[in-house]
Amino acid sequence: xxxxxxxxxxxxxxxxxxxxxxxxxxxxxxxxxxxxxxxxxxxxxxxxxxxxxxxxxxxxxxxxxxxxxxxxxxxxxxxxxxxxxxxxxxxxxxxxxxxxxxxxxxxxxxxxxxxxxxxxxxxxxxxxxxxxxxxxxxxxxxxxxxxxxxxxxxxxxxxxxxxxxxxxxxxxxxxxxxxxxxxxxxxxxxxxxxxxxxxxxxxxxxxxxxxxxxxxxxxxxxxxxxxxxxxxxxxxxxxxxxxxxxxxxxxxxxxxxxxxxxxxxxxxxxxxxxxxxxxxxxxxxxxxxxxxxxxxxxxxxxxxxxxxxxxxxxxxxxxxxxxxxxxxxxxxxxxxxxxxxxxxxxxxxxxxxxxxxxxxxxxxxxxxxxxxxxxxxxxxxxxxxxxxxxxxxxxxxxxxxxxxxxxxxxxxxxxxxxxxxxxxxxxxxxxxxxxxxxxxxxxxxxxxxxxxxxxxxxxxxxxxxxxxxxxxxxxxxxxxxxxxxxxxxxxxxxxxxxxxxxxxxxxxxxxxxxxxxxxxxxxxxxxxxxxxxxxxxxxxxxxxxxxxxxxxxxxxxxxxxxxxxxxxxxxxxxxxxxxxxxxxxxxxxxxxxxxxxxxxxxxxxxxxxxxxxxxxxxxxxxxxxxxxxxxxxxxxxxxxxxxxxxxxxxxxxxxxxxxxxxxxxxxxxxxxxxxxxxxxxxxxxxxxxxxxxxxxxxxxxxxxxxxxxxxxxxxxxxxxxxxxxxxxxxxxxxxxxxxxxxxxxxxxxxxxxxxxxxxxxxxxxxxxxxxxxxxxxxxxxxxxxxxxxxxxxxxxxxxxxxxxxxxxxxxxxxxxxxxxxxxxxxxxxxxxxxxxxxxxxxxxxxxxxxx
Numbered sequence: 001x002x003x004x005x006x007x008x009x010x011x012x013x014x015x016x017x018x019x020x021x022x023x024x025x026x027x028x029x030x031x032x033x034x035x036x037x038x039x040x041x042x043x044x045x046x047x048x049x050x051x052x053x054x055x056x057x058x059x060x061x062x063x064x065x066x067x068x069x070x071x072x073x074x075x076x077x078x079x080x081x082x083x084x085x086x087x088x089x090x091x092x093x094x095x096x097x098x099x100x101x102x103x104x105x106x107x108x109x110x111x112x113x114x115x116x117x118x119x120x121x122x123x124x125x126x127x128x129x130x131x132x133x134x135x136x137x138x139x140x141x142x143x144x145x146x147x148x149x150x151x152x153x154x155x156x157x158x159x160x161x162x163x164x165x166x167x168x169x170x171x172x173x174x175x176x177x178x179x180x181x182x183x184x185x186x187x188x189x190x191x192x193x194x195x196x197x198x199x200x201x202x203x204x205x206x207x208x209x210x211x212x213x214x215x216x217x218x219x220x221x222x223x224x225x226x227x228x229x230x231x232x233x234x235x236x237x238x239x240x241x242x243x244x245x246x247x248x249x250x251x252x253x254x255x256x257x258x259x260x261x262x263x264x265x266x267x268x269x270x271x272x273x274x275x276x277x278x279x280x281x282x283x284x285x286x287x288x289x290x291x292x293x294x295x296x297x298x299x300x301x302x303x304x305x306x307x308x309x310x311x312x313x314x315x316x317x318x319x320x321x322x323x324x325x326x327x328x329x330x331x332x333x334x335x336x337x338x339x340x341x342x343x344x345x346x347x348x349x350x351x352x353x354x355x356x357x358x359x360x361x362x363x364x365x366x367x368x369x370x371x372x373x374x375x376x377x378x379x380x381x382x383x384x385x386x387x388x389x390x391x392x393x394x395x396x397x398x399x400x401x402x403x404x405x406x407x408x409x410x411x412x413x414x415x416x417x418x419x420x421x422x423x424x425x426x427x428x429x430x431x432x433x434x435x436x437x438x439x440x441x442x443x444x445x446x447x448x449x450x451x452x453x454x455x456x457x458x459x460x461x462x463x464x465x466x467x468x469x470x471x472x473x474x475x476x477x478x479x480x481x482x483x484x485x486x487x488x489x490x491x492x493x494x495x496x497x498x499x500x501x502x503x504x505x506x507x508x509x510x511x512x513x514x515x516x517x518x519x520x521x522x523x524x525x526x527x528x529x530x531x532x533x534x535x536x537x538x539x540x541x542x543x544x545x546x547x548x549x550x551x552x553x554x555x556x557x558x559x560x561x562x563x564x565x566x567x568x569x570x571x572x573x574x575x576x577x578x579x580x581x582x583x584x585x586x587x588x589x590x591x592x593x594x595x596x597x598x599x600x601x602x603x604x605x606x607x608x609x610x611x612x613x614x615x616x617x618x619x620x621x622x623x624x625x626x627x628x629x630x631x632x633x634x635x636x637x638x639x640x641x642x643x644x645x646x647x648x649x650x651x652x653x654x655x656x657x658x659x660x661x662x663x664x665x666x667x668x669x670x671x672x673x674x675x676x677x678x679x680x681x682x683x684x685x686x687x688x689x690x691x692x693x694x695x696x697x698x699x700x701x702x703x704x705x706x707x708x709x710x711x712x713x714x715x716x717x718x719x720x721x722x723x724x725x726x727x728x729x730x731x732x733x734x735x736x737x738x739x740x741x742x743x744x745x746x747x748x749x750x751x752x753x754x755x756x757x758x759x760x761x762x763x764x765x766x767x768x769x770x771x772x773x774x775x776x777x778x779x780x781x782x783x784x785x786x787x788x789x790x791x792x793x794x795x796x797x798x799x800x801x802x803x804x805x806x807x808x809x810x811x812x813x814x815x816x817x818x819x820x821x822x823x824x825x826x827x828x829x830x831x832x833x834x835x836x837x838x839x840x841x842x843x844x845x846x847x848x849x850x851x
Contacts, residue, residue: 024121024139033135040134040199138196146187150196151203153178157192161185174378184557189354220302225671273616276659280608284601292594293585300584303568305602306549306667314483314490316555318497319459323355325363327456332407339453340364343427346386346393352376375444392430401426404446421492422456468592469498480526482536487529494527507531518542536562555579600664608662612655614678619651621683629691635698636738642804643746649790650753657782681830686752689823693748693815698741705733743806748816754786769831
């Protein structure tokens with residue numbers, strides 16, 4: 001990764017690094033540097049700014065189509081239809097943008113609450129300031145528990161830092177004067193003062209994550225498949241429009257007629273499907289957020305449902321970042337209770353807090369005792385000591401104490417525990433309580449020791465991790481651990497979490513492997529240790545090359561690149577700000593278990609959108625076939641713009657409820673073929689029967705004007721509807737026949753579209769031709785309600801006029817209802833026998849080749 005250029009600044013001289021005593025900047029100097037832009041202001045509060053959220057949601061693929069159609073309709077003078085098209089696009093944008101902005105504000109609020117003041121030396125005094133008010137050249141006081149907010153050398157003292165968020169290494173590192181401390185790390189022991197050399201965008205953490213912060217939009221598999229269907233519909237609509245409008249021009253159609261035809265053809269675009277996709281994603285995001293998974297990119301809920309590999313960091317994700325005491329094993333016959341009391345007293349009395357001391361104090365609570373002398377733990381020593389009035393206790397690594405330990409060899413006992421991935425320390429007592437703890441030159445020195453116990457510690461596993469891992473594996477999701485920690489330790493902890501035993505891979509050799517070699521290694525390994533941020537990203541890319549859908553779970557700056565590369569980036573709330581910024585989902589309770597409800601929600605979305613797509617595409621294909629066939633027969637145009645409003649009963653309301661009631665279903669790689677299997681038989685048969693209804697009514701009405709017995713009644717009726725005069729306007733007969741046939745056609749198609757729901761959600765075996773009976777009876781009730789609503793629209797004069805229909809006539813129902821029964825039987829038979837599959841060979845397209 002190319003380093004980011006640092007902002008211009010005055011040089012900090014070597015003299016400033018060694019000045020003693022440290023007096024820091026004056027208030028005036030700090031204010032001047034802050035005005036010059038040398039403050040510790042972050043690059044961005046979030047990689048997703050408000051303008052970016054609005055732009056990506058307003059001008060996405062679907063909305064762009066709606067806006068173009070709206071502009072075209074406006075040019076044709078159809079301002080009402082243009083308004084509907086543009087309004088749907090804007091509504092889509094508002095719904096999804098509001099959810100993403102809500103997530104951003106919630107995340108920003110969390111980050112604001114987590115800001116802790118920083119102690120700097122100003123005018124020779126300790127002064128608390130906010131992290132962004134620290135300026136280059138400030139002297140920052142470091143205490144145990146502080147998070148470092150700038151880069152720079154330690155001026156004095158000694159500080160033990162946890163850099164796991166930066167490197168993944170869980171062991172604390174000791175830093176002395178002159179050594180760099182990096183922003184994003186935590187002080188877990190010791191104290192000192194740091195010079196703020198690199199602040200804001202120039203800091204290590206900011207430069208490491210500059211690439212990961214680049215905002216991008218990702219398209220889910222379902223979105224890609226729906227987009228393909230939409231493009232196909234658009235191509236068909238454009239071709240049909242060109243042909244029909246060309247014919248209209250040759251026949252001398254009026255401009256009004258051309259505009260009406262264009263309005264109907266634009267209705268082939270599945271506006272409602274766009275709206276439902278946005279609504280389903282947003283509802284899923286809200287539901288997931290209530291269960292602890294804050295969704296920052298609304299389509300990430302669907303992406304989670306596709307995941308079959310979860311890559312996870314160890315420290316902070318599988319573990320809490322704390323240590324837990326596994327065992328205190330007394331040695332040489334020492335009493336276990338007394339040993340634990342002394343060990344607890346040492347932990348409680350130590351003035352230098354660290355992870356080990358915290359774990360011991362929690363496991364072995366004891367009262368503090370007066371401390372006469374102490375040697376705090378340092379990585380260079382690998383031991384600590386506390387002298388009291390009665391004893392001199394020492395706690396350290398076995399190899400660090402080996403030279404002064406008496407008693408039997410502890411090697412076998414230590415090795416058996418380290419082989420299990422445990423950290424082993426020896427708790428000992430000086431044989432001479434008065435023995436000195438320092439050499440004549442003042443350096444720490446160990447006296448002769450008597451071993452009291454072996455202390456075994458382990459990384460504290462998050463309580464819910466084993467159960468969550470088991471549930472993920474039960475759902476067929478593979479887990480891969482990517483950690484900067486020791487591979488053996490990582491493998492042991494992975495086994496404790498419930499992952500199958502695996503030979504750990506050391507990251508040192510990964511850089512020498514090409515992509516093909518890495519793919520082979522990743523295919524057979526699930527535990528990687530000592531890996532760099534770049535190597536984590538390479539492993540994610542390798543899994544994706546194998547066709548896997550990857551979720552990366554991390555909490556540190558070192559995870560940012562992999563989070564961005566993964567299909568779904570998942571961050572812990574307690575992790576670094578950068579990890580939360582670049583992630584698609586943030587786990588608010590730091591629990592992997594929240595992924596499971598999000599996954600189910602995503603699968604419910606897939607089920608809902610798949611059903612909705614079946615309804616929408618059936619309507620589009622049916623309408624297109626009817627328009628083409630009727631136009632070829634020369635029987636006028638089968639729809640008026642007003643009649644397309646009946647789709648409220650046949651498509652709009654059904655899909656809204658079916659999406660809300662959808663059951664979870666797994667991702668279907670052959671979704672387009674599944675749609676074809678359902679849509680083609682339904683569209684062909686519905687269009688065929690509908691054209692028969694239209695043709696019969698058109699010809700019947702046309703012949704009726706030649707029959708003196710019915711002519712007067714027809715003339716009186718259709719003069720009212722058409723606004724034309726019989727015998728005066730030459731187009732009267734054609735207009736009357738077209739309007740009457742349109743009423744019968746719309747009635748038949750609307751009834752058939754509502755009954756189609758019974759094939760999608762069969763209430764019983766009688767209707768289970770396409771799929772198995774549904775346990776949910778609400779869709780059947782919906783069918784009854786929709787039929788009642790449709791009948792109301794047909795018989796109430798005001799509603800009937802609004803939808804451009806004539807009054808109910810016996811001939812319409814005498815024709816439509818018998819054909820509707822035949823249609824239902826024919827479609828059921830077609831689905832049961834898979835006739836369209838056999839005719840087109842669709843089953844062959846999904847058949848896997850023999851291996």
